Amino acid sequence: DGGITQSPKYLFRKEGQNVTLSCEQNLNHDAMYWYRQDPGQGLRLIYYSQIVNDFQKGDIAEGYSVSREKKESFPLTVTSAQKNPTAFYLCASSSRDRLSTDTQYFGPGTRLTVL
Amino acid sequence: EDKVVQSPLSLVVHEGDTVTLNCSYEVTNFRSLLWYKQEKKAPTFLFMLTSSGIEKKSGRLSSILDKKELFSILNITATQTGDSAVYLCAVERGTYKYIFGTGTRLKVLA
Numbered sequence: 001d002g003g004i005t006q007s008p009k010y011l012f013r014k015e016g017q018n019v020t021l022s023c024e025q026n027l028n029h030d031a032m033y034w035y036r037q038d039p040g041q042g043l044r045l046i047y048y049s050q051i052v053n054d055f056q057k058g059d060i061a062e063g064y065s066v067s068r069e070k071k072e073s074f075p076l077t078v079t080s081a082q083k084n085p086t087a088f089y090l091c092a093s094s095s096r097d098r099l100s101t102d103t104q105y106f107g108p109g110t111r112l113t114v115l
Numbered sequence: 116e117d118k119v120v121q122s123p124l125s126l127v128v129h130e131g132d133t134v135t136l137n138c139s140y141e142v143t144n145f146r147s148l149l150w151y152k153q154e155k156k157a158p159t160f161l162f163m164l165t166s167s168g169i170e171k172k173s174g175r176l177s178s179i180l181d182k183k184e185l186f187s188i189l190n191i192t193a194t195q196t197g198d199s200a201v202y203l204c205a206v207e208r209g210t211y212k213y214i215f216g217t218g219t220r221l222k223v224l225a
Contacts, residue, residue, distance in 0.1 A: 031211055042119075042203065043158075043215040050211055058212070090157065094211075102207060103149065106157040 003027065004107035006091050011112045013078075013085075021076045021110045023091030032074035033092040033104065036060065043090065049074055078112065086114045117142040121204050121216035129224050132194050136219045138204030139186040146207040148180055148187050153201045153218070161189070161202075194223045 004025045013019045025032065031050050035043040045058030049068040063082025068074055074093075078085045088111050092104040119140045128134055138148065147165045151158035162171045164180035164187060171178050175194075180187045191198055201218040208214060 033211075033213070035215075040217060042217040043205070043213075045213060048211050056211075059214075088156075102147070102211065103160055103163055104205075104213070105160065106151075109156045 004091060004093055004105060006089075006107040006110050008110060009108070011110055013112065013114050015114055016080045018077055018079050019112065021078065021089055021091075021112070023074045023076065023107055024072055025074075025091075025093040025107075026072060027093055027095070027105065028071070029093035029095040029105075030071070031094045031096075031102070032068065033094075034058075034064070034066065034074070034076045035090045035092065037088040037090060037109075046076065085112055087112060117206075117208055117214050119204055119206050119214050119216040121202075121219050123219060124217065125220040125222070127222045127224065128194055130195055132223075133190065133192045134194060134221060136189040136191075136202050136204075136221070137186060138189070138216055140204075140206045140214075141185060142206050142208040142214060144209045145182070146209070149205045149207070149213075150178055150187070150189050151203040151205065153203055154199075158203055191221075194221075196223050196225050199223045 007022045033048045034046040047066045049055035065077045090109045091107040094102045094104045096102045122137045149163045150161040162178045167182040175192045178189045203218045204216040205213045
């Protein structure tokens with residue numbers, strides 16, 4: 001089955017702890033993304049990566065870090081510097097077609113709760 | 116500042132009604148506009164629009180983009196309870212950078 005997987009589905013963390021969210025895709029997509037979704041605020045871009053070993057900050061990157069060592073994987077670390085980390089985190093991937101248009105496909109998400 | 120605004124924020128209709136959801140945008144370097152349906156978790160892709168005036172259709176859903184007036188509409192005809200969801204609009208500005216609206220929550224009553 002081709003798709004995007006995220007783990008864990010639910011995650012609880014104490015304040016002051018770093019936590020890493022997993023995102024894996026087997027769609028052979030070049031680009032991968034991390035979004036945060038809060039009630040009433042839609043999706044906000046945290047980081048994106050166009051290609052392996054390269055990534056850029058999105059609109060709300062502070063307190064987060066990523067790596068892109070493999071094409072299939074784009075883990076997100078929520079650090080203790082993130083002031084309000086409780087949210088629903090969505091990973092996505094995409095591949096530009098020959099017309100240079102891009103469609104994102106999303107994973108099932110991880111709900112992070114900081115206690 | 117780039118922004119995407121969706122309206123209405125929420126909508127309640129009865130089965131069989133037709134609904135129109137709106138998405139207006141102000142972004143630099145527009146590339147495309149996308150519509151997604153989010154029922155519980157992962158948004159699922161509906162349409163991508165890049166050219167003005169060309170309607171995209173899929174069953175009871177259709178969408179069109181107006182690049183002059185900077186908006187798009189998503190129409191759903193003969194609504195069903197399974198259409199109940201949050202509908203998200205996203206705009207790609209530049210390359211690989213997306214901005215999403217807050218979504219329209221649609222509830223279809225039997």
